[in-house]
Amino acid sequence: MSYNLLKGKKGIIFGALDENSIAWKVAMRCHEEGAALTLSNAPIAMRMGKIAELAKAVNAEIIPADATSMDDLTKLVQQTMEIHGGKIDFVLHSIGMSPNVRKNKHYTDANYEFMAKTMDISALSLHKIIQALFHADALNENGSILGLTYIAAQRAFPNYNDMADAKALLESITRSWGYHYGVKKKVRVNTISQSPTYTTAGSGVAGFDIFFNYAEAMSPLGNASADECADYCVTLFSDLTRKVTMQNLFHDGGYSFTGVSEKMMELFAKKS
Numbered sequence: 079m080s081y082n083l084l085k086g087k088k089g090i091i092f093g094a095l096d097e098n099s100i101a102w103k104v105a106m107r108c109h110e111e112g113a114a115l116t117l118s119n120a121p122i123a124m125r126m127g128k129i130a131e132l133a134k135a136v137n138a139e140i141i142p143a144d145a146t147s148m149d150d151l152t153k154l155v156q157q158t159m160e161i162h163g164g165k166i167d168f169v170l171h172s173i174g175m176s177p178n179v180r181k182n183k184h185y186t187d188a189n190y191e192f193m194a195k196t197m198d199i200s201a202l203s204l205h206k207i208i209q210a211l212f213h214a215d216a217l218n219e220n221g222s223i224l225g226l227t228y229i230a231a232q233r234a235f236p237n238y239n240d241m242a243d244a245k246a247l248l249e250s251i252t253r254s255w256g257y258h259y260g261v262k263k264k265v266r267v268n269t270i271s272q273s274p275t276y277t278t279a280g281s282g283v284a285g286f287d288i289f290f291n292y293a294e295a296m297s298p299l300g301n302a303s304a305d306e307c308a309d310y311c312v313t314l315f316s317d318l319t320r321k322v323t324m325q326n327l328f329h330d331g332g333y334s335f336t337g338v339s340e341k342m343m344e345l346f347a348k349k350s
């Protein structure tokens with residue numbers, strides 16, 4: 079169902095790889111709500127993913143960019159403004175990758191070149207994207223920038239590896255840019271801390287099935303799906319949330335504030 083919440087708005091969606099990607103669902107929902115979009119992903123994802131299919135479905139142009147390259151991002155912002163005939167209103171950063179996770183390097187045996195890459199791709203890329211937008215004065219007043227994060231930024235999840243450190247940095251960058259962009263241009267910057275979700279990046283984490291099921295059993299409302307995350311993103315891109323900024327917003331069915339659930343208590347009850 080469409081509420082026309084984004085009618086007349088223009089945005090960039092980073093990170094749609096295939097139909098399981100959270101960014102894919104967000105692009106579909108934004109399109110339904112009346113937004114005009116451009117899509118971006120790493121050049122390698124053009125060959126491996128299905129972004130062309132999505133571009134057709136949401137009538138958007140694709141601008142390939144490595145989100146660690148300031149050059150690529152500066153060009154992308156310019157091109158986006160040309161396509162849309164001026165400033166835009168919202169941006170989704172839905173980007174994450176850890177070579178340590180990919181190569182099964184344990185946290186206690188981290189490869190530091192890999193770790194630097196994890197930080198660059200998964201956290202500094204948000205800083206770079208925002209800096210490119212800021213210097214080009216690319217966002218309208220009340221514009222909204224969103225990143226996606228995970229609760230491993232606050233609590234230890236051993237298998238999440240160095241992605242936990244990257245998410246902590248991502249959330250800090252969100253607050254810092256939220257301050258500066260807010261003061262200068264009234265642009266908001268927030269992160270959504272999403273439940274475990276079956277996607278290419280999500281399923282790459284060792285033991286993903288276990289923490290998906292654990293979160294499901296702990297959350298009063300159950301895990302939030304990618305479609306539900308897309309709904310939440312739409313509200314944060316819309317004018318209904320103009321004063322929400324610098325926040326890390328949990329979208330996890332109540333998981334983050336549950337100490338223990340009855341389902342978990344049953345599981346650990348001693349059989350007499």
Ligand SMILES: NC(=O)c1ccc[n+]([C@@H]2O[C@H](COP(=O)([O-])OP(=O)(O)OC[C@H]3O[C@@H](n4cnc5c(N)ncnc54)[C@H](O)[C@@H]3O)[C@@H](O)[C@H]2O)c1
Pocket residue numbers: 092093094095096098099100101119120123143144145146171172173174175199226227228271272273274275276277278279280281
């Ligand atoms: N899936 C989950 O359980 C979950 C939970 C909480 C948060 N998140 C976050 O959601 C975001 C989206 O991930 P997803 O789960 O939809 O998985 P996904 O694999 O579909 O998306 C990750 C995207 O990052 C892109 N990417 C990687 N390196 C890049 C680079 N150098 N430049 C540009 N793009 C690059 C990939 O091409 C891909 O499209 C990530 O930030 C992830 O950490 C995911």
